[in-house]
Amino acid sequence: MILGGHNSIKGGLHNAAIEAASIGGETMQIFCKSQRQWKAKPIEPEQAALFREEVARAGLERVMVHDSYLINMGTPDDAKRENAYQAFATELERCEALGAAYLNFHPGSHTHPSKPMRDDKAEREACLDRIAACMTRALDDFPDGKTMLVIENAAGQGTNVGSTWAEVGYLADAVGDERRVGVCVDTQHAWAAGYDWVDDYDAVWDDFDGQVGLRRLVAFHLNDSKQPLGARVDRHDNIPTGHLGEAFWRTLMTDGRFSGAAGYLETPLEDGDVGTYKRELAYLRALRDGTEAALPSLQAA
Numbered sequence: 001m002i003l004g005g006h007n008s009i010k011g012g013l014h015n016a017a018i019e020a021a022s023i024g025g026e027t028m029q030i031f032c033k034s035q036r037q038w039k040a041k042p043i044e045p046e047q048a049a050l051f052r053e054e055v056a057r058a059g060l061e062r063v064m065v066h067d068s069y070l071i072n073m074g075t076p077d078d079a080k081r082e083n084a085y086q087a088f089a090t091e092l093e094r095c096e097a098l099g100a101a102y103l104n105f106h107p108g109s110h111t112h113p114s115k116p117m118r119d120d121k122a123e124r125e126a127c128l129d130r131i132a133a134c135m136t137r138a139l140d141d142f143p144d145g146k147t148m149l150v151i152e153n154a155a156g157q158g159t160n161v162g163s164t165w166a167e168v169g170y171l172a173d174a175v176g177d178e179r180r181v182g183v184c185v186d187t188q189h190a191w192a193a194g195y196d197w198v199d200d201y202d203a204v205w206d207d208f209d210g211q212v213g214l215r216r217l218v219a220f221h222l223n224d225s226k227q228p229l230g231a232r233v234d235r236h237d238n239i240p241t242g243h244l245g246e247a248f249w250r251t252l253m254t255d256g257r258f259s260g261a262a263g264y265l266e267t268p269l270e271d272g273d274v275g276t277y278k279r280e281l282a283y284l285r286a287l288r289d290g291t292e293a294a295l296p297s298l299q300a301a
């Protein structure tokens with residue numbers, strides 16, 4: 001697996017690549033605009049060129065853009081969904097300008113206000129159908145697009161959909177285009193959604209392969225969990241000191257099926273400092289490469 005973190009675009013998009021290089025990233029994830037705003041100025045050609053230059057200098061492969069958390073293409077409200085789609089299309093346009101390999105997004109939520117409807121199958125599938133229609137529209141609106149739309153599994157908070165492999169597979173199948181649609185597995189979200197990586201690693205993957213297909217898996221969000229199995233709460237923890245723990249990370253890092261995938265840390269930064277990523281990347285790389293003996297202990301940290 002090629003490994004990186006989530007890097008900051010503060011002061012300019014290209015700064016993320018400089019930061020990625022400083023922590024030993026082999027790849028990186030970024031937001032390509034402010035997360036609190038719907039609108040963004042278009043990316044100027046010089047900005048894009050500078051970004052690509054720094055990405056090449058840092059030797060980063062497969063840059064992933066994470067879309068804005070404000071976007072919910074699953075909403076049943078037509079006007080809100082149109083806004084969400086327009087914002088998503090803007091993200092995709094920016095990804096294409098930057099040469100990003102992946103546009104990662106949380107599928108969305110059905111927003112039904114009645115609690116007993118939270119897990120209603122028809123309600124959830126109708127939501128997935130709306131998201132699939134938006135994804136199909138995006139692919140049609142960018143017919144020559146190179147950036148892959150990457151569905152991230154959800155932890156299952158609130159009325160979020162895409163928290164089971166069945167739902168992720170349903171969504172991917174509904175769009176169909178296997179060349180331009182992929183899947184990112186967030187290890188914390190899956191655990192919080194009830195997938196027991198720790199005691200049932202092989203069974204979880206067999207289930208994933210049946211419902212989604214390993215061929216669709218292109219990336220990971222590498223997060224340990226502050227929450228217990230099945231809590232349906234999205235709370236990332238540092239690696240390997242959360243509920244997932246070292247044995248899980250070793251198994252994942254040495255799983256040959258994922259040697260070609262990209263993995264991105266989204267773990268909490270101590271004092272906002274990317275030194276946390278640097279340590280965790282060194283740790284994961286050592287597990288991956290079998291050079292753990294040379295590692296300063298993270299367990300004690």
Ligand SMILES: [Zn+2]
Nearest residue numbers: 152186221266
């Ligand atoms: Zn994630």
Ligand SMILES: [Zn+2]
Nearest residue numbers: 189234235236
């Ligand atoms: Zn999360």
